Amino acid sequence: MADEVVLLDFWASMFGMRVRIALAEKGIKYEYKEQDVFNKGPQLLQTNPIHKKVPVLIHNGKPVCESLIIIQYIDEVWKDKSPLLPSDPYQRAHAKFWADFVDKKVYQVSKRVWTSTKGEEREAAKKDYFETFKILEGELGDKPYFGGETFGFVDLSLIPFYSWFYAIETFGEFNLEAECPKIIAWAKRCLHKEIVAKTLQDEKKVYELVGQLRKLQGLE
Amino acid sequence: MADEVVLLDFWLSMFGMRVRIALAEKGIKYEYKEQDIFNKSPLLLEMNPIHKKIPVLIHNGKPVCESLIIVQYIDEVWNDKSPLLPSDPYQRAHARFWADFVDKKVHEVSMKLLTTKGEELEVSKKEFFEIYKILEGELGEKPYFGGENFGFVDLSLITFHSWSHVYEVFGNINIEAECPKIIAWAKRCLQKETVANSLADQKKVYEAVGQKIRGLE
Numbered sequence: 001m002a003d004e005v006v007l008l009d010f011w012a013s014m015f016g017m018r019v020r021i022a023l024a025e026k027g028i029k030y031e032y033k034e035q036d037v038f039n040k041g042p043q044l045l046q047t048n049p050i051h052k053k054v055p056v057l058i059h060n061g062k063p064v065c066e067s068l069i070i071i072q073y074i075d076e077v078w079k080d081k082s083p084l085l086p087s088d089p090y091q092r093a094h095a096k097f098w099a100d101f102v103d104k105k106v107y108q109v110s111k112r113v114w115t116s117t118k119g120e121e122r123e124a125a126k127k128d129y130f131e132t133f134k135i136l137e138g139e140l141g142d143k144p145y146f147g148g149e150t151f152g153f154v155d156l157s158l159i160p161f162y163s164w165f166y167a168i169e170t171f172g173e174f175n176l177e178a179e180c181p182k183i184i185a186w187a188k189r190c191l192h193k194e195i196v197a198k199t200l201q202d203e204k205k206v207y208e209l210v211g212q213l214r215k216l217q218g219l220e
Numbered sequence: 221m222a223d224e225v226v227l228l229d230f231w232l233s234m235f236g237m238r239v240r241i242a243l244a245e246k247g248i249k250y251e252y253k254e255q256d257i258f259n260k261s262p263l264l265l266e267m268n269p270i271h272k273k274i275p276v277l278i279h280n281g282k283p284v285c286e287s288l289i290i291v292q293y294i295d296e297v298w299n300d301k302s303p304l305l306p307s308d309p310y311q312r313a314h315a316r317f318w319a320d321f322v323d324k325k326v327h328e329v330s331m332k333l334l335t336t337k338g339e340e341l342e343v344s345k346k347e348f349f350e351i352y353k354i355l356e357g358e359l360g361e362k363p364y365f366g367g368e369n370f371g372f373v374d375l376s377l378i379t380f381h382s383w384s385h386v387y388e389v390f391g392n393i394n395i396e397a398e399c400p401k402i403i404a405w406a407k408r409c410l411q412k413e414t415v416a417n418s419l420a421d422q423k424k425v426y427e428a429v430g431q432k433i434r435g436l437e
Contacts (some may be wrong), residue, residue, distance in 0.1 A: 050321060050354065064313045066320055076309040089296040093284045100286055101270060135270065 005030035015067040016055040017160035099157040166203035225250035226278040235287040236275040237379035244414035319376040333391030
């Protein structure tokens with residue numbers, strides 16, 4: 001029986017982009033279903049009743065939620081090619097720790113910057129943003145990827161945020177490359193991968209979206 | 221070469237208790253090193269420089285941090301007995317989802333019972349029970365979240381039971397009255413020796429937390 005794979009997603013979601021990269025890495029054919037996250041459809045609410053969020057992977061009718069959990073699921077089911085996590089347990093734990101760090105920190109500090117008002121609030125948000133990326137630069141070290149010689153789980157969990165850098169830099173009024181050149185160099189290296197380049201969204205479109213979100217929140 | 225396993229922990233941490241249960245389930249011998257989380261040791265800061273938190277498992281000198289990551293690591297390394305996660309990928313994803321739900325929701329709503337007062341506390345109580353009703357829904361008629369056997373989700377949640385007395389007194393709530401299935405499930409889990417031996421005593425947790433909160437007021 002052929003696998004039926006459906007992805008409920010939102011084009012600009014960095015979490016959804018992670019899953020798209022994983023599916024492409026494994027060469028898995030799937031149906032992409034764009035979701036309106038401001039007006040959630042019945043299928044999304046039925047398949048993710050707890051969090052009501054994208055992405056949701058539906059494999060042969062059964063939903064899997066939470067992007068990092070989805071990626072590990074994909075890696076375990078389609079295990080014959082392109083491993084997404086290391087095989088060594090310690091390296092796996094290390095990769096999970098840093099992907100978890102991205103989840104716990106990067107989204108929050110990014111959101112704080114683009115939802116901030118000018119002045120003290122923005123400066124505080126920017127400080128935390130740079131600190132977070134400096135910690136990531138420390139972990140990257142001199143490796144080409146967080147995964148070492150090859151693109152891996154941590155790289156996959158972080159690179160979609162690159163689509164949002166332009167929007168965050170513009171609203172935050174800073175230049176990330178000036179503060180964290182290693183991160184930008186790493187991102188450009190990741191973008192050499194066709195799968196990554198094709199998955200990441202146009203930064204100007206994301207910028208427009210963030211502008212709309214700011215308006216909705218009364219920030220403009 | 222014999223494995224050297226060290227656990228940096230704090231006796232009343234529900235996250236640390238998860239690791240203690242996992243180590244006991246696998247029958248792993250380890251050295252327990254109690255940490256003063258109000259005055260963090262050089263070892264803790266060296267082993268977990270990013271979050272500076274317990275628990276930290278140190279296996280042959282190499283640290284693993286974040287309780288659910290540690291538990292999965294233990295399951296993968298000591299894979300010859302007592303599996304902590306299901307072997308089927310879909311069931312594993314399902315277990316990870318619910319353990320992640322416990323991490324994202326249970327701790328936060330529980331802490332609010334201790335840190336809010338008056339009208340805010342009434343909101344906190346409502347949120348607390350909403351979360352536990354969701355968990356009761358997931359448990360359903362099963363003896364454990366893991367099905368017939370104690371599993372990853374049970375392990376991730378049962379440790380909060382050691383703080384039940386704290387929540388009930390500070391939050392002025394009766395968990396059993398609102399969520400009888402959860403309490404029945406907790407009592408079932410406590411019949412397991414590894415769980416009973418790993419959970420901190422509810423009264424002792426209440427005394428310690430009570431003192432701390434009063435000291436801060």
